[in-house]
Amino acid sequence: MSSFKIASLLFRTLSKPVANALKQQAKSHDIFRSLCINVAQLAHRTEMNWKMKVLGYKKEKIRPLNDARAVDAGANFLGEAFIFSVAVSLILAEQVRSRSQAK
Numbered sequence: 001m002s003s004f005k006i007a008s009l010l011f012r013t014l015s016k017p018v019a020n021a022l023k024q025q026a027k028s029h030d031i032f033r034s035l036c037i038n039v040a041q042l043a044h045r046t047e048m049n050w051k052m053k054v055l056g057y058k059k060e061k062i063r064p065l066n067d068a069r070a071v072d073a074g075a076n077f078l079g080e081a082f083i084f085s086v087a088v089s090l091i092l093a094e095q096v097r098s099r100s101q102a103k
Helices: 002-028 030-055 067-102
Strands: none
Touching: 002 030, 002 067, 030 067
16 A cells, blocks of 8 residues: 555656656757647637636637747646646556455
8 A cells, every 4th residue: 555655656756857858858849849839829729718708808819829938838738737647647546456455
């Protein structure tokens, strides 16, 4: 039991440098950079449309982020998504392990 918790803490701790490496790779690789830009632009458009709808503003044309801000935002989003996916997979693994021990 405790060895699993220690291992999950280790994986969570190791996922943060991997996320930071993803952010650095976004700035140097063209394909990954374009992926980050697309992710950031989609998130920006979705967020702005949602804000306008919730706050009751008239729908306007949304200006895209510039490339530097989009790369940073997209890389940040992908890094946080990676950390979140590691945490969720560890929680699911703990659930499966506890259910199998209960039987």
